[in-house]
Every structure is written in C-alpha cells, then in structure tokens.
Amino acid sequence: MGKNIWHSFLELIYPSACSCPVCGRRGREVKEEGICSFCFEQISVNRKSWSYCLRCGRTLEEESWCMECRDDQPPFHIARAVGLYEGVLKEAVHCLKYRGKPSLSRPLGRLMAKVVETEAAYGRLELVVPVPLHPVRLRERGYNQSELLAREVADRLNLPVDCRVLTKTRNNVPQASLSRRERFSNVEGAFAVSSPSRVLNRRILLVDDIFTTGNTIRECSRVLLQAGAQRVSAVVLATGRGSIRHSGAKI
Ligand SMILES: [Zn+2]
Ligand SMILES: [Zn+2]
Known part of the structure; x- marks a missing residue:
C-alpha cells in the first residue's frame, strides 16, 4: 500500500517518472502494481481471443484435445495459461525472466490466480509447487521466476506453497x-x-x-505422482500453439 501511495505521489509530481516495466512507456494510467493499462488490456484480450486444448491449455483452432494429448495422454490433470506466448505477454515473461524485473511476478501471479479461480476443472487444490531452477541457474539469475509466481498464486488462492519439495537435480540446457x-x-x-x-x-x-512442448510440466507431474501425489494440475503465464492434426505446423 505504501508503495502505491509513493507511486501515485511520483506520478503527480513527475508524470513521466514512472514507466511501465513491460512496454517502457511513461505517463500511461498505471494498473495493477505498475503495469500500464494498455499492457494490461492487451494481456486480457490475448486471453479471450483463442480456443484451447481442454487438457494442456495450448491454443487451438477449436476447443478440443490437441494431437499430442490424444497421442500421449499427459500425466497432469489439466494445464491452463493466462494467454498465448506472444505480444505483450511474451514481453512480460522476458522482463520477468531475463531483464531483472522480479516485481512483475505480483500482477502476473494475480492473473494466473484468476485463471485458476475461473476454471472449474481444477477442482479442489491443496498445495502450490513451483517448477524449480537448478541451484547454478538460480545463482546466475538471483531468483526463480516460477517460485515468485507460485508465491503470489498461493497467496491469492489462500493455499500453502512448497518451494523445496520439487528439486532440479540436473542442470540441463x-x-x-x-x-x-x-x-x-x-x-x-x-x-x-x-x-x-x-x-x-x-x-x-x-x-x-x-508451456511450450509441455515436457517440463509432464516430467514434474510424473515425479510428483510417482512420489504419491493424488493429482497434479498446472498453471502457467504463457502457452504455445497446439495442433489438432498431425500435419500442422509445430509450435
Ligand atoms: Zn505498458
Ligand atoms: Zn493438449
């Protein structure tokens, strides 16, 4: 709250001092936690403008199961995304991940929590777990963006979060x-x-x-289920394009 007041104060004195962390523009109306209203709208439009695979959440031409989910059923129950990995949402992921803007995890995590709240197929959830980063990669970046998102999602959904139970044992490329x-x-x-x-x-x-090929979410789900979890679902910020037919373009 104090931060918001400070932000408003800065805007008042110095309208150009606060730039949107996603588009870098200054002077636009600021929505949730510093994202400008333009970027916020773009992300919302992205989300409403596509159909998706009912299982993995990737975008499809029509609401169905994508060919990969039909060919090889995923171990997870369902996966859903805030939107397609392009435009402003892609920018936002890059800012969060590569351009040192961990504070973006707050508004973005809230959008993810909304996705979970509005999707009845998740059913009852009991524990939030982020996809881990290998310790070497964590040292390089300074933070695990998935952990920051998971903390915000858990906070919003009033669920416990466990950032240590799932570990990355191999620093793959x-x-x-x-x-x-x-x-x-x-x-x-x-x-x-x-x-x-x-x-x-x-x-x-x-x-x-x-979520691109879905292999990371599949593998994390598999080890959690193998360890005794009853059910694993997933939520991501951005997802790729799926295909209904085998001959379709790959994401
Ligand atoms: Zn913006
Ligand atoms: Zn699918």
Missing part, C-alpha cells in the same frame, strides 16, 4: 535452445521430490512461466 525431440530427453530424470511425505495424497498445483 535451456529447453528453448533444443529441437522438439531433444527437449524430451533433456528433462527426463532432471527433477526429484525431496520428501515424498509432503506431497503424499495431495492435490498439487504446479506453477511455471511458459
């Missing part, structure tokens, strides 16, 4: 740099559950920033 086929073997065996008793019989909500 970033998924974005690999081909689709390589991505699967890259994450295989890269995660572990530190203490299975903490996930036993629980309904877990996994939190990550982006």
Whole structure:
C-alpha cells in the first residue's frame, strides 16, 4: 500500500517518472502494481481471443484435445495459461525472466490466480509447487521466476506453497535452445521430490512461466505422482500453439 501511495505521489509530481516495466512507456494510467493499462488490456484480450486444448491449455483452432494429448495422454490433470506466448505477454515473461524485473511476478501471479479461480476443472487444490531452477541457474539469475509466481498464486488462492519439495537435480540446457525431440530427453530424470511425505495424497498445483512442448510440466507431474501425489494440475503465464492434426505446423 505504501508503495502505491509513493507511486501515485511520483506520478503527480513527475508524470513521466514512472514507466511501465513491460512496454517502457511513461505517463500511461498505471494498473495493477505498475503495469500500464494498455499492457494490461492487451494481456486480457490475448486471453479471450483463442480456443484451447481442454487438457494442456495450448491454443487451438477449436476447443478440443490437441494431437499430442490424444497421442500421449499427459500425466497432469489439466494445464491452463493466462494467454498465448506472444505480444505483450511474451514481453512480460522476458522482463520477468531475463531483464531483472522480479516485481512483475505480483500482477502476473494475480492473473494466473484468476485463471485458476475461473476454471472449474481444477477442482479442489491443496498445495502450490513451483517448477524449480537448478541451484547454478538460480545463482546466475538471483531468483526463480516460477517460485515468485507460485508465491503470489498461493497467496491469492489462500493455499500453502512448497518451494523445496520439487528439486532440479540436473542442470540441463535451456529447453528453448533444443529441437522438439531433444527437449524430451533433456528433462527426463532432471527433477526429484525431496520428501515424498509432503506431497503424499495431495492435490498439487504446479506453477511455471511458459508451456511450450509441455515436457517440463509432464516430467514434474510424473515425479510428483510417482512420489504419491493424488493429482497434479498446472498453471502457467504463457502457452504455445497446439495442433489438432498431425500435419500442422509445430509450435
Ligand atoms: Zn505498458
Ligand atoms: Zn493438449
């Protein structure tokens, strides 16, 4: 609250002093926690403008199951996203992840919590768990963006969060740099559950920033279920495009 008052005060004295952390523009009306109203609207429009796979949440031409979910059923119950990984939402993910703007996790985490609140298919949830970052990568970046998002989501949904139970045991190369086929073997065996008793019989909500091939969410879900979790669902900020047909363009 104090921060908001300070922000308003700055805006009053110095209208150009506060720039939007996503688009960098100054002087626009500021919505939730510093994102300007333009960026905020763009993110909301993005979310409403597509159909998605009822299982993994990737965008599709029509509401259905994407071909990958049909070919190889995911271990997770459902995954949903705030929007498609493009435009302002893509910018926001980049700001949060690569340009040292951890404070963006607050408004973005709130948007994710809203997605969970409005999707009845999640059912009852008991524990929020972020996709972990390997300690080496964590030292480089200084923070795990998925953990910051998970904390905000948990706070909003009034659920406990456990940022230690799922660990990254192998510092694999970033998924974005690999081909689709390589991505699967890259994450295989890269995660572990530190203490299975903490996930036993629980309904877990996994939190990550982006969902592209879904291999990371699949692998994290698999190890959590193997450790005794009752059900694993996921929520991400941004998702990729899915396809209904085998011949379609790959994301
Ligand atoms: Zn903006
Ligand atoms: Zn799918």
